[in-house]
Amino acid sequence: MTAPAPAPVSLFNTLTRRVEPLLPLAPPRVTLYTCGPTVWNYAHIGNFRTFLFEDLLRRWLEHAGYDVFHIMNLTDVDDRTIKAARQAGKRLVEHTAPFTKAFFEDRDYLRIKPAHVYTPATEYMPQMIALVSKLLERGVAYKGEDGSVYFAIAKFPTYGRLSQLDKREIKVGARVASDEYAKGDPSDFALWKKADAADEAVGAVWDAPFGRGRPGWHLECSAMSLAEIAKCCGVQTLDIHAGGIDLIFPHHENEIAQSEGATGQPFARHWVHGEFLNVRGTKMSKRHGNFLTARDLREQGVDAAAVRLLFFQTHYRAPVDFTDEALEGAKEGVRRLGEFHERLKREEGRGKGDGEIAELTKKFEDDVVTALNDDLNAPRAVAALFDFVRATNRELDNPKGGGGAAQALAAFERVTGADLLDILPSERAVAPALARWVEERVAARNQARKSKDFKAADAIRAELVARGVEIEDTPTGTKWRLG
């Protein structure tokens, strides 16, 4: 799968509502900005579904030969972080720091590749203030009667293009902000919110030429992404901006307005949005209380490989229901991949260098490339993977077959290993004492089997199973593993 760099990758673009070839501004470089977590609490696995799809996107682009610069923001100042800090009786940063740390731990547990740069909003105040100043200068922002600064969407004719707002009507009687009277147009959104008592109480306030206050939610993404791509690449347009589907409106719509209002350049060329993780048909969320955090899964001993496989078995633009049954199925799939991997390593040297397996391997890699290039169709890639596993196992079962196992192993590892899907089972540490005991019992059982004392042999197996050890007799000896 050494694709000529860079390969043609197509992705659905929310701007046009079509699958389009990815056309970076300056290939092979791709600038990728993904909306990260709000660190007011632990992120749940619904949040992580989005981060996992972005992880696959990043890896696939790199695999295709692109030089990806990945930026992810950390929202550490907004309504929720302030409220949570206040309730905890802490300063803002004291409250958010542990959750930022937890996010990184969860990210590592789920094997998500770290972004090249993480941008916490509170560390980009000068950039945000400068952006607001610029928007005020250009006359697309104004100071409201309440002292906050708003963006005037009337000054930005293409407002609503991303979310097809021109076709929308705001629901009559929908939530009306208390500061409504202060704005020129009810749809104008806050760039900078004048400090109030709660903000002061937790230290979420900054001085700015246009007044003491704090940034509106959308501001950070514009300010930070523009700052980072200017620094790294000297540009004002992102190649890809990704996030959850719920961010299309208003978050991303407002980011476009703010950014383009300031730079006059397109903000992002390709907008990519992932669907939700549901629980019995309803969006997983803190509000519904139907959520599970990454650390919950980790504490249950769930292998991250299973979570990754589970999510990759559904297309990123389709909603997926999280059920225990589905997770169990993914765990079983991961086990099977692990077995197959072990087998390939064991039988790598078998047979001649080509044959049926070489054909299967080629088809496998071609299918994976085709699937992922077509709007990151991971489910189809996974299907090709299991087709390959089954067909190759069949060949390996044939005493005369087996030629090409080394190639199969290499291809298998390229796709399922740490560079791409990253869905191979984690190594499980076994305490030396346990290992010694198991080895002794296995030897005893084989002794019993040798003397045809199957009753004793089965008793020992039951003993092992009771301790969570599964055994498997093979022509080359007895294998065991923790179940």
Next chain:
RNA sequence: GGCGCCGUAGCCAAGUGGUAAGGCAGAGGUCUGCAAAACCUCGAUUCGUCGGUUCGAUUCCGACCGGCGCCUCCA
């Protein structure tokens, strides 16, 4: 009310204008002392319902039913 998404076997889930991938679970078989693993065979005459377009629709159009999301700080 506006905009958008979804409804495919027990469960999860791809997909195409020409007659349904893959995974898990289940049944039978090969192998095995027995298991396990692996492999083989079996499952939707059918893709929410009803119409329409078409030689032909699960795939396009319309209506309806059911579920869901967004509509100013939710991944």
